[in-house]
Amino acid sequence: MMEGFLIRSVVSVALSFLIAARAYKHRSLDGSGALAGFLVMAIHIAASYRFGALLLVFFFTSSKLTKVGEEKKRSIDEDFKEGGQRNWVQVLANSAIATILVVLVAKMTGGKERCLDTKESTLITGLIGGIIGHYACCNGDTWSSEIGMLSNAQPRLITTFKTVRKGTNGAVTVEGLLAAAAAGFVIGLTYVIVGLLTVECAHDVIWRQLLVIPVAAAAGLCGSLIDSLLGATLQFSGYCTLRKRVVGKRAPTVVKISGMSILDNNAVNAVSVLATTLLTSVACLYIF
Known part of the structure; x- marks a missing residue:
């Protein structure tokens, strides 16, 4: 058991360094993001190959989608960065909660891989379920946003269902919601494979692990909906008549569309991730 943990630890450091360096080179992460990403990635892989895989699938698929349709996104998103470059704040907003859970699971199991099985351990099952929900939410929110911005359909504000401009916080499209569910599905499939x-x-437990796939798909969709609801109510959106785009800060030239200036984008992501993590954790206690 200890030997397996030591091997994973060595693999985690080498692989995390290579991936973080590559992400920095390709401008998916800036310097601070690469450092934070290296640490988070190393912890995940050392704790479990499954946890490392969830993080890597989220990171790679999100980074690729961010780069699709860059010209169109640049005209919509005021915070658009070439290549979707993320800093340490954005890295931790999408991984801090899961990292804490990963460390707890590794400490409780002594580094041994465990299945979702409440008969063996209710607490560990709940914690693992939370990690799955965390990345299903992060992936779902990113896929939903990136694909939703490229949709030809006019988005609707989730609280009123009125059509709004693209880039408005809390606006949803059918394509975006389907993307969120698909993103969660991919997270669940990764965990199972x-x-x-x-x-x-145990033989009877193996087949029950397949239920992770629909659970993760539901978590992806749920997380995206929670994120949109928070964005529509607690995050300000307005239209700048000077810059001719949707912005997230009040100004004399900005006409309000929706929301209050209580949370910024990183805070909305963190709250929606926390809520989805808790909901998925509880769901796993009943399912597994």
Whole structure:
């Protein structure tokens, strides 16, 4: 057991360094983001190959989608960065909660891989479920936003269902919501496939792990909806008549569209992730 943990630790440091360096080179992360990403990634992989896989799938798919349709997104999003470059704040907003849970699971299991099974351990099952929900939410929110901005359909504000301009916080499209569910599905599928290759479970428990896929798909959609609801109510959106685009800060030239100036984008992401993590954790206690 300790030998397996030591091997994962060595693999985690080498692989995390290579991926963080590549992300920095390709401008997916800035310097602070690369450092934070390296630490977070190393912890995830050392704790479990499954946890590392969830993080990597989220990071790579989100980074690729961010770069699709850059010209169109640049005209819509005031915070657009070339290549979707993320800093340490954005990295931790999408990984801090999961990292804490990953460390707790590793400490409780002594580094041993475990299946979702409340008969063996209710607490560990709940914590693992929370990690799955965390990345299903992060992936779902990112896919929803990136694909939603490219949609030809006019988005609707989730609180009133009135059509609003693209880039408005809390605006949703059918394509975006379907993307959120698909993103969660990919997270669940990743967890199951890597788990089958790296974790030994009792025969009856193995097949129950397949339920992670629909659970993660639901978490992806749920997380996106929570994020949109928070964005529409607690995050300010306005239209700047001077810059001719939707902005997130009040100014004399800005006409309010929706929301209050209580949370910024990172705070909205963090709250929606926390809520989805808790909901998925509880759901796993009943399902597994």
